[in-house]
Amino acid sequence: MPLSPDPYAALRNAAKYVKQFRSKTFVVKLGGAVLSDPRTRKTACEQIALLWAFSIRPVVVHGGGPELDALCDALHLPIEKAAGRRITSAPVLDAAKMVLAGKLHTDLLADLQAAGVPAVGLSGVDAGLIKARRRPPVMVTEPGETQGRMVDYGLVGDIESVDTRVVEHLRSADYVPVIAPLSGGQDGAVYNTNADTVAAAIAAALHAEKLFFMVEVPGLLKDVSDPSSIISLATLADLASLEAEGRLTGGMRPKAHAMRHALVGGVGSVHLVSGKQSDALLEEVFTNEGSGTMVVREHPVKHGEARG
Ligand SMILES: Nc1ncnc2c1ncn2[C@@H]1O[C@H](COP(=O)(O)OP(=O)(O)O)[C@@H](O)[C@H]1O
Ligand SMILES: CC(=O)N[C@@H](CCC(=O)OP(=O)(O)O)C(=O)O
Numbered sequence: 001m002p003l004s005p006d007p008y009a010a011l012r013n014a015a016k017y018v019k020q021f022r023s024k025t026f027v028v029k030l031g032g033a034v035l036s037d038p039r040t041r042k043t044a045c046e047q048i049a050l051l052w053a054f055s056i057r058p059v060v061v062h063g064g065g066p067e068l069d070a071l072c073d074a075l076h077l078p079i080e081k082a083a084g085r086r087i088t089s090a091p092v093l094d095a096a097k098m099v100l101a102g103k104l105h106t107d108l109l110a111d112l113q114a115a116g117v118p119a120v121g122l123s124g125v126d127a128g129l130i131k132a133r134r135r136p137p138v139m140v141t142e143p144g145e146t147q148g149r150m151v152d153y154g155l156v157g158d159i160e161s162v163d164t165r166v167v168e169h170l171r172s173a174d175y176v177p178v179i180a181p182l183s184g185g186q187d188g189a190v191y192n193t194n195a196d197t198v199a200a201a202i203a204a205a206l207h208a209e210k211l212f213f214m215v216e217v218p219g220l221l222k223d224v225s226d227p228s229s230i231i232s233l234a235t236l237a238d239l240a241s242l243e244a245e246g247r248l249t250g251g252m253r254p255k256a257h258a259m260r261h262a263l264v265g266g267v268g269s270v271h272l273v274s275g276k277q278s279d280a281l282l283e284e285v286f287t288n289e290g291s292g293t294m295v296v297r298e299h300p301v302k303h304g305e306a307r308g
Pocket of ligand 2: 032064
């Protein structure tokens with residue numbers, strides 16, 4: 001239970017974290033499953049507003065995979081993914097711009113504004129925030145398969161550099177940047193880049209204290225079909241074992257890669273929390289037990305020590 005029957009004890013406990021995290025950078029990645037339901041999107045925005053109210057400095061990165069799937073469907077464009085990443089033709093990239101830097105992005109900004117967050121929207125293309133190179137064809141092996149296959153992802157960008165100046169500029173004026181997962185290449189090219197990958201690159205470049213992935217599931221699961229198999233604390237080695245055992249499928253594969261990138265890049269901890277369960281983000285930040293999964297580079301936090 002997150003809150004003790006004594007509200008003052010709960011407040012005292014939370015105050016410890018409020019003090020610890022004041023002025024710290026938290027990157028919060030909102031997954032498509034959270035964004036596609038207006039109610040869960042609003043709840044996520046309200047939790048981000050509370051972090052902001054407690055002087056934590058959030059930077060938001062959003063996905064939008066399910067909405068992009070829906071638009072592709074409506075436009076009769078193929079939906080093809082390999083290892084959790086979209087194969088992106090020129091018309092699919094146009095659809096991605098419409099969703100990720102268009103409707104979904106604007107709706108999220110409006111919800112953040114309504115919750116009291118001074119949000120400003122950007123994509124990775126703005127001010128050269130994320131520079132990428134077109135991904136060359138690569139060998140991909142799906143879980144359960146023994147043989148890999150060559151995949152040409154099309155107009156998908158592999159991140160080459162992150163220039164956080166525009167983000168810092170906004171933050172110095174107390175705005176909260178909200179970043180869409182598109183990236184810019186040479187000669188005006190625009191690429192589709194997985195939002196988890198973008199979130200990890202941004203978190204590492206900003207030396208964030210924490211990176212949160214808000215997802216549909218309660219956290220990292222030993223068995224994806226069993227929500228009660230949640231893993232509360234994991235190291236990079238645990239993550240590698242789960243992957244080797246084929247326990248990470250679909251969108252969890254780029255997420256695991258992103259977690260590794262962020263932690264190796266200096267982010268203090270990465271957290272997987274439910275975007276469906278109300279207040280799961282707050283519970284993860286402001287309680288000892290947390291609500292989801294905390295991933296750290298190596299072992300770890302001593303028993304009873306602050307998880308947040
Ligand atoms: N071991 C696992 N633990 C938790 N989720 C997993 C696992 N393996 C696969 N998944 C799937 O990964 C999904 C999260 O990735 P993804 O769909 O890309 O999320 P989002 O787009 O919301 O960020 C979960 O909803 C779940 O279906
Ligand atoms: C290359 C690639 O896979 N890009 C993603 C970008 C959006 C995304 O990552 O959205 P979620 O966080 O909701 O999955 C896509 O086209 O779906």
